[in-house]
Amino acid sequence: MVSKWDVAVNDSGNSNETQTEQSPPRPIALVVLAVILALEAIALAGSAVFLAVEIFAEPSASIGSAVALAIIVALAAVWVAVVIRGLLTGQAWTRAATVVLQILVIAVGIGSVQGPAPRPDLAAALIVPALLALVLLFSRSVVAATGDRAQR
Numbered sequence: 001m002v003s004k005w006d007v008a009v010n011d012s013g014n015s016n017e018t019q020t021e022q023s024p025p026r027p028i029a030l031v032v033l034a035v036i037l038a039l040e041a042i043a044l045a046g047s048a049v050f051l052a053v054e055i056f057a058e059p060s061a062s063i064g065s066a067v068a069l070a071i072i073v074a075l076a077a078v079w080v081a082v083v084i085r086g087l088l089t090g091q092a093w094t095r096a097a098t099v100v101l102q103i104l105v106i107a108v109g110i111g112s113v114q115g116p117a118p119r120p121d122l123a124a125a126l127i128v129p130a131l132l133a134l135v136l137l138f139s140r141s142v143v144a145a146t147g148d149r150a151q152r
Contacts (some may be wrong), residue, residue: 028089028139037098038066038134039086044077090146098137105130 007134051070060066080101086094109126136142 025043027090027139027145028137029139029141030145033133033136033142034084034087034100036129036136037080037087037101039129040101041077041080041084044073044080048074048077092146095137095143095146098133102130102133103136 041092048070052140055066083094083097106125109123113123
């Protein structure tokens with residue numbers, strides 16, 4: 001049975017089906033950027049789980065610091081997921097958040113080749129996707145897709 005409300009919503013063009021049909025397809029660069037960010041979010045979530053397990057597996061000099069670090073990394077993973085959602089919905093604020101995230105990833109990558117035990121493989125695994133994400137972020141199609149909706 002179809003209610004009056006369903007008919008009114010469908011006739012006014014406010015249904016999800018109508019909005020999906022009218023929205024332009026996402027640019028390939030935007031999808032690739034979202035995939036890169038998703039891989040970063042998965043890596044952060046995995047790191048948070050590892051840090052949480054390490055709290056119980058190996059005694060820490062400071063339990064409070066270990067717990068705080070695990071929580072901060074978990075929150076970072078959630079934040080990257082929020083940025084991905086905003087990016088896929090065309091929110092302009094996601095560009096700034098993505099730039100900050102990629103600069104932080106590059107800084108960690110640079111730090112991984114310094115010190116007594118350098119890891120160039122880890123540095124490459126961090127820096128190359130971050131640079132690719134920055135290039136994609138400033139491509140015309142991504143800037144247009146995440147631009148101010150009032151201007152369209």
